[in-house]
Amino acid sequence: MKINNRRYTGSKYKLMPWIKELILENCPEHDSLFDVFGGTGVVTAELLDITTTNIINDFLFSNEVFYKAFFEQKKFNKNKLECYKKKYNELDKNSLKENYVSLNYGDKYFRYNDAKLIGFIREDIQVNFENKNLSEKEYYILLTSLLYSFDRCANTVGHYEAYIKGKKIKSEFIFELIEPISTTNKILIFRNDANELAKIVKADIAFIDPPYNSRQYSRFYHVLETIVKWEKPELVGVAMKPPEENMSNYCRNAAPKVFEELITNLNVKNIVVTYNNTYDSKSSSSRNKITLEQIKEILEKKGKTQIFETNYNRFNAGKTSASNHKELVFITRVGDYNE
Known part of the structure; x- marks a missing residue:
């Protein structure tokens, strides 16, 4: 991508x-x-x-991560990233345990089993980075790949202010890797x-x-912000939003x-x-x-x-x-x- x-x-x-x-x-x-x-x-x-x-x-926060994934000219192991992609796409969604993403966003912003998978992948990326199995550049690439991938199957109209209600969620999550920019x-x-x-x-x-x-962008993209920061705050309201932050005077x-x-x-x-x-x-x-x-x-x-x-x-x-x-x-x- x-x-x-x-x-x-x-x-x-x-x-x-x-x-x-x-x-x-x-x-x-x-x-x-x-x-x-x-x-x-x-x-x-x-x-x-x-x-x-x-x-x-x-x-x-999410855009900063995207910039580091795409623009920073640091070395990364492409074969390693392909292995993570293969691993994530071969996971059995049904056997995964409930997690922060499935509890808050399941059958709302994503299919329930897709939300379980997204939550599992997010935690796995974090654990592997903290255990030094991933470099900083590889961490940002995988995290950005996760967000770009679930953006394709999100049950929204193009932003995350709210999710679409009353319709079956048809799109299915598939993990794809982004293409970092060489410059x-x-x-x-x-x-x-x-x-x-x-x-x-x-x-x-x-x-x-x-x-x-x-329209505040921090609220438009609160799902991305929450999953990037991974602090797991309590989410409230129909749209499952975190406490307000990064509110712009330009709005x-x-x-x-x-x-x-x-x-x-x-x-x-x-x-x-x-x-x-x-x-x-x-x-x-x-x-x-x-x-x-x-x-x-x-x-x-x-x-x-x-x-x-x-x-x-x-x-x-x-x-x-x-x-x-x-x-x-x-x-x-x-x-x-x-x-």
Whole structure:
């Protein structure tokens, strides 16, 4: 499985050829890239061939694990990983004992027996890492492979805010390995508050694709976060969520203020911001916390700003209209670097 083979709200994978062309045409310097809100990591992955240094950041624990699995250039034993894959796919689900995943997510987010298998594999990966049977890189690859594999059979609409009720879960879990990315680029991985990190990072380009609406990503992907951290907290509510953490101000009314703080503190030559026009959505949770006009006003204080747009069918859970949807890209040439 490749880095783009997962479901993720707001993923820019299909837009990357267009975005990459815009960067090449409008950003004279592009050796170093600061991917401020890394998400799936596909932006960094798709721009590796036009950069030499990549700084990628996201505040989700699961995304940090994915970045280490795909991007860190550390040695690993592929044959060993294939043996783990074979072992996991030959397990008899019916004979496995109940575990944290099956008790909480069985017949909800996954088939009950699949949940038993997922829980067994997660514990087995942890035990083998702690017993030094796995290197750190092998640990991250297996853990990411587990999450990418169960994402294919999860009983959801594409995120984990809730599971689909009233229907038989048809998909079946199969453990597949991811394909780590080989690169000679310098890769720096962070799980920091973006606004704090912006104060210390220097780069040619800052790529910014923040969460704009009230849907918190830490809640959208709580199942991934819980299984990655493996602290086994008590889960509550119909959706089986852990206690709140990593709640972003970009999903609150403070969004314009924190966005302006971010832009002000960036030490870069070019700023690329992606934006979609859901600010006029009928759904309050989908409606953007920052308007197009606010984005433009904030960026223009930093330097000359151009706006590009394209038609794009965004992710839609089926409850709100997504007609006439456009994806916009702002490219700002920071004032100190204007020709």
